Amino acid sequence: MKKMSLILSFALLMFVSCQGDKNAKASYNVIPLPQTIEMKEGNPFLLSKSTKIAYPSGNDELKQTAEFLAEYIQLSTGIKLGVLGIRESEDARNLIILKTGNGGDNPDAYSLTVTETRITIEGSSGAGVFYGIQTLRKSIPIGKKNSKIMFPAVNLQDYPRFQYRGAMLDVSRHFFSPEFVKKYIDILALHNLNRMHWHLSDDQGWRIEIKKYPELTSGGSQRKETVIGRNSSVSDGKPYGGFYTQEQIKDIVDYANKRFITIIPEIDLPGHMLAALTAYPELGCTGGPYEVGTKWGVYDDVLCVGNEKTFTFLEDVFTELLQLFPSKYIHIGGDECPKVRWQSCSKCQAKIKELGLTKDDKHSAEEKLQSYCISRMEKFLNSKGRNIIGWDEILEGGLAPNATVMSWRGVEGGIAAAKQGNDVIMTPTSHLYFDYYQTKDTKNEPLAFGGLVTLEKVYSFNPIPDELVGNERKHIIGVQANLWTEYIETPEHVEYMMLPRLAALSEVQWSAPEKKDYKDFMSRLFTMTKLYDKLGYNYSKRLFDIETTTTFEDKTIVVSFSTIDNAPIYYTLDGSTPTTNSTKYTEPIRIDKSAELRAVAIRGDVVSNVYEDSFNFNKATLKPIKANIEPTAKYAFGGINTLVDGKRGGGSYSDGSWIGYFGEDFEAVIDLQSAQDVSSVKIGTFVSVGDWVFGATSFKVAVSDDNTNFKEVFSKTYPVLEATQETGVIDLVASFDKTKAKYVKVSVGVTKSMPEWHTGKGRPSFLFLDEIIVQ
Ligand code: TNX
Secondary structure, eight states: OHHHHHHHHHHHHHHHHHHHOOSEEOOOOOSSOOSEEEEOSSOOEEEOTTOEEEEETTOHHHHHHHHHHHHHHHHHHSOOOEEEEEOTTOOOSSEEEEEEOOOOSOTTOEEEEEOSSEEEEEESSHHHHHHHHHHHHHHSOSSOOOSOEEEOOEEEEEOOSOSEEEEEEEOSSSOOOHHHHHHHHHHHHHTTOOEEEEEOEETTEEOBOOTTOTHHHHTTTEESOOBOTTTOSOBOOOOEEOOBOHHHHHHHHHHHHHTTOEEEEEEEESSSOHHHHHHOGGGBSSOOOOOOOOSOSOOSOOBOTTOHHHHHHHHHHHHHHHHHOOOSEEEEEOOSOOOHHHHTOHHHHHHHHHHTOOOOSSOOHHHHHHHHHHHHHHHHHHHTTOEEEEEGGGGTTOOOTTOEEEEOSSSHHHHHHHHTTOEEEEOOHHHHBTTSBSSSOGGGSOOOSSSBOOHHHHHTOOSSOTTOOGGGGGGEEEEEEEEOOTTOOSHHHHHHHHTTHHHHHHHHHHSOGGGOOHHHHHHHHHHHHHHHHHHTOOOOGGGGSOEEEEEEETTEEEEEEEOTTOOOEEEESBSOOOOTTSEEOOSOEEEOSOEEEEEEEEETTEEOOOEEEEEOOOTTTTOOEEESSOOOGGGOTTOGGGGGSSBOOOSOTTSSSSEEEESSOEEEEEEEEEEEEEEEEEEEEEEBGGGTBOOOSEEEEEEESSSSSOEEEEEEEOOOOOTTOOSEEEEEEEEEEEEEEEEEEEEEEOOSSOOTTSTTTTSOOEEEEEEEEEO
């Protein structure tokens, strides 16, 4: 009773004090975190209906920015402020003053000073002022009904770490309306990004009107249907298409420009060109006929580089493109260009001869032909005063000094390019592919490309690898996230994949690395979600999920939980769904026998996604294990111990709970550490044939008491999987007569030659394994 009344009076106190505090208070701890925030002694500034936003009379750029700020403030507070032009000498009070000329050499820098009489945002340029108003809008608390907002006195100095802060949108695989592209630009602006890389052409659709080549849009922008899922054998049978007219593009470029975002267009060449080839088959090596891609992946049909017409076409296309996009950088792709057509094309072979290209120990003649194509286009664009960006494949076969490399297949390409003096934009699949899953709980997520790029992973990205020293480090000019849209059809889904990972990216791009603190970021993100809600952005609610860390202590697995806002967590160990009646989490959970752990965070009547983990304690759990081969680097994750960590693999081969091998048979020996009765061994495999991930072709078990002489107790072979095989887990199970064993050897055969029906026919496959269960 006493406790009850204590709680009640505390609640009452809170109620009264919230009521009493009529002015909602701004906080400058926004995302991305500003460089320095120096709080001042003086009285705060009170923003009210009568506050005005002032810009220097006659400055249209700042007038526009002032109008943006008025809109932002109205959205967040409901208060509509007036905007007015003033002369330098005017000394008015109750103003938010925007001005330029703080003299710094970083055009994106600004200062924000708050005193009792005014808020002043002074940028090195219009861009700096724009970032200043972003910080100001994000500092405003959301969801409080107040007539005044209190801005504590401050001297805030801010500038970005990187000059290039980008995000890519692929509009080829799926098309997005001009209205949505503008919303995407708004989302970037909110996070202080200044480049939108627009992937406008690919195998599955050409999306930009080119007046000289009307077929590109009349035919090349349309595909007859789209494959369902990850290159399954079924398609939806529905025609799909769309493109932007030049007028629409100009309008979007202008929209972005007002928000200090430069659009970098990409025409991907000489590969990823099937849509253009469909429109103009004479540009391909075989002459066609071609068909706009209806499946995902890489197509063998590419531009014929031996044909001069190809270059006329490209120069014409870029000539029109340059009139629409003022960007200094133009992206010409260069990724994933198979060379098979060129190998048997008389024109390409003649060109190779004419250019005197010969195979050496690093590159084939055809790879050098690709390099020729890229550098020829580079020269053309340079002659028009532009510089090229290309995917890291453009490094292969030599690179001109003013080309910028987008390092996507890891950071290695970026390191190599920076070491040879080229500029680099870091955008590795490992941390910045926003088409990858954002949680391990993939079975409750919309289908994604694969991979796992969590919020924390994005946040942890280090754009300047330690391998780079001195001046080399300056060549990392920026960081970008990529949104490929094979599996993303709707605007809501784009937002879901971008947010909140873009918030983590913005901090990598903007803030000081020495201030990086994930926990602190998460608390600021919690505030930011209120603004996302207000703006109607469909961000992933995964940030409210339970976060876990697992450690191992002797023969015990220790699981710790946390949430972004310290919400109460409840759990069960028997697989039942937790409720507020279940055990409340107060300290790390110690698990030493098989268990089905389930946990939820409960906020009022909102229950989070269920966290699930299965622990299987058996004779192999947490025992020493040695394998004959190393997993493929990309899929090594926690290494071989993953197979005996007591946790069964989850719903995606790339979520870190599986380890992957390529093309080689697997064999491992587990040391049970004493002779034990053994009569069954089980191992999980994960299959996804569209991704070259096949099942086992054989499974063998042998036992030994000295780790030298093994006796086979089980052996079985399996047929190669069919095209209709569903993606998921296939367990291999060996049962045999009870036998004593101190060592257990498990051998799993990989599919060495994928079948006729597969795009990789004749090539070996991946093999994904998890948990070995010995009983
Ligand atoms: C690789 S990144 C591609 C794209 C795909 C993407 C899917 C790059 C230069 N090429 O064509 O859409 O993977 O993640």
